[in-house]
Amino acid sequence: MKYLGKKLFTLVMTLFLVSVIAFLSFEIIPGDVVSSILGTEATPEREAQLREELGLNDPPVVRYVNWATGVLKGDLGVSYRYSKNMNEMMPVAELVGDKLPVTLWLAAFSLIMIIAVSIPLGVMWAKSNNRFLDAALNVVTQTTMAIPSFFLGIMVTYIFGILLKWFAPGGYVSYEKDPWGFAGYLLFPALSIALPKIAMTARFLRNSMLKEMQSDYVRTAYSKGATKRKVMYGHVLRNAMIPVITFLGMIIAEIVAGSIVVEQVFGLPGVGRLLISSISTRDFPVVEILILYIAFVIIFVYFLIDILYRVVDPRISEK
Amino acid sequence: MIKIENLTVAFDGADAVKNVSLELLDGEILGVVGESGSGKSVTALTLMGLLNEEAVVKEGRVIFDGEVIREGGKPLNKALYRKYQGEKMSMIFQEPMTSLNPTQRVGRQVEEMLKLHREMKPAERKDMVLQTFQSVGLKNAEAVYDSFPHQLSGGMRQRVMIAMAVILNPRLIVADEPTTALDVSVQNQIIELLREINKTHNNTMLFITHDLNLAKRLCHRVVVMRDGEVVESGTAEEIFDHPREEYTKRLIEAVPSRMNRKKREIVRVNPVIEVRDLSVFYKEGDNSLFTAGKMRQVVYDANFAIYPGESLGLVGESGCGKSSLSKAILGINQNINGQVEQYTVRPQMIFQDPYGSLNPAKTVGWLLQEPLKAAARMDKTKAMSKSQMEEAAYDMLHKVGMKDKYFHRTPAQLSGGQRQRISIAQALITHPGFIVADEPVSALDVTIQAQIMELMQKLQEEMKVAYLFISHDINVVYQMCDRIMVMKEGRIVEIGDTEEVFTNPQNSYTKDILYLSQA
Secondary structure, three states: OHHHHHHHHHHHHHHHHHHHHHHHHHHHOOOOHHHHHHOOOOOHHHHHHHHHHOOOOOOHHHHHHHHHHHHHOOOOOEEEEEEOOOOOEEEHHHHHHHHHHHHHHHHHHHHHHHHHHHHHHHHHHHHOOOHHHHHHHHHHHHHHHHOOHHHHHHHHHHHHHHHOOOOOOOOOOOOOOOHHHHHHHHHHHHHHHHHHHHHHHHHHHHHHHHHHOOOHHHHHHHHOOOOHHHHHHHHHHHHHHHHHHHHHHHHHHHHHHHHHHHHHHHOOOOHHHHHHHHHHOOOHHHHHHHHHHHHHHHHHHHHHHHHHHHHHOOOOOOO | OEEEEEEEEEEOOEEEEEEEEEEEOOOOEEEEEOOOOOOHHHHHHHHHOOOOOOOEEEEEEEEEOOEEEEEOOOOOOHHHHHHHEOOOEEEEOOOHHHHOOOOOOHHHHHHHHHHHHOOOOHHHHHHHHHHHHHHOOOOOHHHHHOOOHHHOOHHHHHHHHHHHHHOOOOOEEEEEOOOOOOOHHHHHHHHHHHHHHHHHHOOEEEEEEOOHHHHHHHOOEEEEEEOOEEEEEEEHHHHHHOOOOHHHHHHHHHOOOOOOOOOOOOOOOOOOEEEEEEEEEEEEOOOOOOOOOEEEEEEEEEEEEEOOOOEEEEEOOOOOOHHHHHHHHHOOOOOEEEEEEEOOOOOEEEOOOOOOOOOOOOOHHHHHHHHHHHHHHHOHHHOOOHHHHHHHHHHHHHHOOOOHHHHHOOHHHOOHHHHHHHHHHHHHOOOOOEEEEEOOOOOOOHHHHHHHHHHHHHHHHHHOOEEEEEEOOHHHHHHHOOEEEEEEOOEEEEEEEHHHHHHOOOOHHHHHHHHHOOO
16 A cells, blocks of 8 residues: 555656646747747737737746646646637547547557567577577568568558458548447557567567576476476476566557657557657647656556566565 | 486486486485586486476486386476375475465465365365474474464475375485575475475485585485586595595585684784764554554664674574664664764675676676776775776786786676676775675585685785675684684674584583584
8 A cells, every 4th residue: 555655645746747838849949839830921919819818927936836737636627729619619538538548558558469479479489499490480570570660560560451441441431430440450550569578578578588488487397297388387487587578668658659650650640649749830738748648658567567567576575 | 216318418408417326225315415417406307207398308307106207308297296296295385474375375285285186075174284293393283283384484484395294104205405495494304304205205316405414414315416417426525535536526525614714913903994883773564544663673783893804704594683683774764763883984895695796787887987086986096097997997807817808897797706806806906994794605506605604705805895794604714713603683792703603612502503514
């Protein structure tokens, strides 16, 4: 319980720091919100009026406090850039809320693929005595790791979308209209995120298992008359997973960042694209919320990893 | 009957075991003794079918009750061996901590034996494990069943390993240095347990050890091995009381005993180091934002002094505070109360593991000069020219009995004994009046151990250096030290002249360890 409290406190502190840094960076980077909204032709009076409306004349500290209290009350602010209709500003919550499920599902699909494929692959690889298989997997994983996901995305689109016509490039289906179509559509973007990570994780797990297989307790297990299969799954895997869990944590953080690029390539309406366009238009309220979201996801994932650690390795919780 | 016939096993083309034949009679405990590299463990692992994949059984046979289960030149028949492993033969290893799976509850690990070899209901299996735990002296069997290895003490872990080895009551139990990693008192209990198991169940035991005293106590017959070959075999009496071979005689003589001790007169004025009311603390956990590190006391009110040319032995079980005390004296741990008064140049230290404590990337010459450079950095008057330093290094190399040619070698090119000589040279090259030697001979074979002890005594005479000599082996201390200091749970319980403490111990704990370490 004390542990959970500590973790929660760290989470809040980190989010606070991230929000301050994101806020400050918008103070520092060149470019003016008002001119980016109104364009270069606007009259000085109109500019001054908008500046006053958006509260940009207040000192930065006041603006940060106003914004932060809003967020704490659940008001995420309004976008500078998008509007709902002629008279209404677009709330950030609504803007992001539309696009978040796409990104989250994309990340979830990739993660499921990574875990479902890399773990059996890594175990099989460590178990095999076949030199040909070993060499083949070595080449394949190394190549896959070396391909950046945006390029992989283009190749996946070309092969599965254009040549094989398994999906229509750019033909996104909303999940409210057709959940299965939505899932099917995310499959290929998820694949291009997952492939290099599968290769990395499988390699990492294999090496970890090979190292564990030198341990004394493995010899003990063999001395009981256990088969190689029983030794691998019953003893080696769990111990070999301990470093892999940390590795998976880093992978998840990378997925969140990687999805931004892949959304662009596949034309997915996720938060990644929203983030890029909002930065270029200085749409500060949107960017700030998205950065907070990314920070939250990453910290939360590390929190889960930490708990998983304690489950897998009984030695940790007592230190 | 279990037999090994003309066994030859090679690693990387070099024979580790050469033409070894052993015969295990029903119900006997056969000891295999030898120094490291003698091939005793390889022989046992071949018998158990547990050799690494790199090892090649070139010749010979393993016969178990008339069935040939391993034949030279042929690969291991794993399926055949699995019928024997666990069921008819089991093994107890040296390090119970690493030999148990750290992420699995020990009850389950023992139960695996039953899962692999018996058709039983889960409840029956658990009952049988609990019974076996009780029979090997694990009192709180239910709690042990649900424990992970790290939650148990070293002795309990080894009992779990023994429970695992005996649960199916196999014909043969192979024990490879089962007590080497344990404290003396625990060691004794485990030996007694093995003896009892052998008596009640009449299993045949192959007991592998480097410790001749243990073999003498436990085994019916003994085989002496050296460099992969059998030197001599016979009943325990024959081997220990009337050894025929020269090597066996040397081995027995090298074992530190309570005889032939040189007595010296030490003038006890002007100590090199004086410790007054010393308490030592350790930080528990890290300092974090939320909790300041708690201090745990590990040494309580230590009082003693060491005089020039004297050896003070420090004895106690693991965790008693021996190392903490020495670190505090050397100033490595600064969380102390009380005083440490030094009347000499900076004291040096000799460590237990000569493999880990020498930088593998440097040459012997560099390693020997390093303390001189460090001394010059702290005290400009000690600065020496390059040639002077080199000369001092060569001089020290000769003093520890090594030739010039070793000057340019790296630690990897030296044997264990040679490395420990370099460690000693490193400690002595700055001519300190006082050295802390933390288990300096514990990792060495008996014959090497005797040479290193002799070297340390010779250098003590020549250089008038005082030693704080830490050891778990009270017989080594008896040979080496003028006075002896016994520690228990952070307190010094007895300190006095070695001869006096040995003949007339005052403290009950001292009496215990003296009794337990008797040959």
